[in-house]
Amino acid sequence: MPLSRIPAIFRIILSVLCLGLLLLASPAAAAQNQPAPAPKDALEGTWDVSGWEPGLKTTAEPSYTGQVQLHKRGDGYAFDGIIDGGEYFGVGLYDPEAKTLSLAFQGPSGEDAGLAVFKVKGDTLEGHWLYQTDEEGQIGTEVWHRTAAGK
Structure with a gap:
């Protein structure tokens, strides 16, 4: 049937439907229909590190300082x-019941691999570490504070 023989009201309705379909298919509409991004993980972010070598108390000046980025990777x-x-790097697991973060780490020399276990206290991680190669098994201490930019 030629378009000229379709009543005007049906042509208007057809035009509105076509326009609606085009708008629904547009990138802006597609973006609106996307799910909201997942909330940032509570432990992810940038952390300032203060550490004390084995035998030193945290009331003393830190033996060393630094900054690390913690990223969620799967589970x-x-x-x-x-x-x-x-440069240090590693992987770890978080136990939500115990509120502890355990990290296996590797340092720049290759001889300084070890384990650190932190208690999660809001924007602070307090924990202890030891090196795999330390025959005496001496334990050091670290405190990580989340940076304002890392939240």
Whole structure:
């Protein structure tokens, strides 16, 4: 049937429907229909590090400082950063019931791999670490504070 023989009201309705379909298919409409991004993980972000070598109390000046980035990776975490002038990285697991973060780490020398376990206290992580190669098993202490930019 030629378009001229379709009553005017049906042509208007057809035009409005076509326009509606075009708008629904537009990128802006597609963006509106996307799910909201997942909320940022509570532990992800940038953390300032203060650390004390084995045998030192946290009331003393830190033996070293640094900054690390903690990233959610699947069910676990990955971190990397500069601590005491060297590049450290590793992976870890968070136990929500115990509110502890355990990290296996590797440092710049290759001899400084170890384990750190932190208690999560809001924007502060307090914990202890030891090196795999330390025959005496001496334990050091670290405190991580989330940076304002890392929230």
